[in-house]
Amino acid sequence: MEKEPLLMLPGPVPMPERVRYAMMRQAINHRSAEFGAVYADSVRVLKTVFGTANDLFVISGSGTAGMEAAVANFGRDKEIACIVNGKFGERLYKISQRYGKAHEIASAWGTPVNLAALEEQLKAGAEIVTLVHNETSAGIKNPAPEIGKLAHKYDALFVMDGITSIGGDLVESDKWGVDIAIVGSQKCLAAPAGLAAISVSSRAWERLSKNPPYYLDLAAYRKSASGKQMETPYTPAVPLFLALREACLLIEEEGLANRIARHQKMSAAVRAAAQEWGLSLFPKLDAHHTYSATVTAVSYPDGIKDDEMRALIKKMGIVIAGGQDHLKGKIFRIGSMGAVGAPEILATLAATQYALKKLGYKTHGDGVQAAAEVLG
Numbered sequence: 202m203e204k205e206p207l208l209m210l211p212g213p214v215p216m217p218e219r220v221r222y223a224m225m226r227q228a229i230n231h232r233s234a235e236f237g238a239v240y241a242d243s244v245r246v247l248k249t250v251f252g253t254a255n256d257l258f259v260i261s262g263s264g265t266a267g268m269e270a271a272v273a274n275f276g277r278d279k280e281i282a283c284i285v286n287g288k289f290g291e292r293l294y295k296i297s298q299r300y301g302k303a304h305e306i307a308s309a310w311g312t313p314v315n316l317a318a319l320e321e322q323l324k325a326g327a328e329i330v331t332l333v334h335n336e337t338s339a340g341i342k343n344p345a346p347e348i349g350k351l352a353h354k355y356d357a358l359f360v361m362d363g364i365t366s367i368g369g370d371l372v373e374s375d376k377w378g379v380d381i382a383i384v385g386s387q388k389c390l391a392a393p394a395g396l397a398a399i400s401v402s403s404r405a406w407e408r409l410s411k412n413p414p415y416y417l418d419l420a421a422y423r424k425s426a427s428g429k430q431m432e433t434p435y436t437p438a439v440p441l442f443l444a445l446r447e448a449c450l451l452i453e454e455e456g457l458a459n460r461i462a463r464h465q466k467m468s469a470a471v472r473a474a475a476q477e478w479g480l481s482l483f484p485k486l487d488a489h490h491t492y493s494a495t496v497t498a499v500s501y502p503d504g505i506k507d508d509e510m511r512a513l514i515k516k517m518g519i520v521i522a523g524g525q526d527h528l529k530g531k532i533f534r535i536g537s538m539g540a541v542g543a544p545e546i547l548a549t550l551a552a553t554q555y556a557l558k559k560l561g562y563k564t565h566g567d568g569v570q571a572a573a574e575v576l577g
């Protein structure tokens with residue numbers, strides 16, 4: 202029997218049937234009340250998921266389009282302090298270099314943000330701070346509330362990539378002082394790839410660049426969304442919007458608090474397994490940082506080859522992620538985003554345990570049993 206592989210990646214993630222079927226229909230006019238309602242439903246739910254009462258728009262483009270929209274609309278020619286402790290923080294830094302005067306606040310991937318260095322940069326006049334809340338490349342969750350406080354203390358805008366936290370973990374954009382937050386559709390929302398959502402505070406609108414980009418002009422998004430039916434400035438990816446609405450309605454039906462608790466439990470189960478196997482989790486934490494609730498990064502023990510291990514797991518129909526860039530071969534990552542529950546987690550951990558043993562690693566204990574104890 203042919204079966205689709207189970208994607209236990211930090212995006213894309215398997216989509217619920219209702220989400221997939223929503224795309225399977227005849228074209229609809231994007232200048233219509235029907236499309237307006239599709240867009241409005243998504244925005245309503247996304248505002249609760251973002252924890253914001255700010256304006257919120259959906260962009261046709263992946264998460265990176267949302268990151269670029271944030272920097273291009275608010276960061277042009279500005280002093281930008283970019284916090285980098287992983288691949289996606291680095292991406293925000295690279296985008297910022299294209300538009301403004303970017304300053305990297307660097308620490309090694311998966312290690313704590315250097316808050317003292319950030320404060321120095323703010324004292325020196327940084328006008329914007331960029332942060333990746335949940336650094337997917339390293340499985341670390343950064344202290345967004347503290348960073349928001351620092352940004353506000355120095356009257357800087359706070360841009361937060363919540364691409365793998367929003368919809369899976371607790372995010373309170375307004376309470377944390379996030380001026381611009383971004384999510385991508387194919388991560389915790391369990392929608393198809395290709396959409397980004399972005400929220401904008403009134404404080405940010407006051408500082409909008411006078412030289413905005415064209416396709417990602419957020420003022421144009423605001424104007425199009427403010428009529429009696431919600432629209433986008435240009436033709437949106439309508440089938441993806443239809444699917445996103447369904448994904449949002451599923452979140453509403455599950456209840457955000459339940460969804461967050463489920464994500465926390467699934468990631469706790471993965472961590473329990475890794476610890477039972479005697480493997481170390483990759484991130485190095487301090488009192489301000491925690492493990493990600495949506496993706497778990499585990500260091501490979503000596504002698505286990507990444508391509509061999511993931512090939513064995515793939516043979517059993519399950520796909521997990523390796524490391525990116527210099528972490529290739531050093532870590533593996535198990536995503537627990539979206540609609541995942543105990544069946545997917547237990548299958549993934551059983552396959553991983555099998556592969557570790559098959560390749561000669563002597564697991565200390567039974568990680569699958571340890572995970573089941575968390576899930577049961």
Ligand SMILES: *Cc1c(COP(=O)(O)O)cnc(C)c1O
Binds near residue numbers: 212289362365
């Ligand atoms: C996946 C991801 C992105 C990039 O999103 P794309 O949809 O691949 O453009 C950005 N930031 C984080 C934290 C991510 O996990």
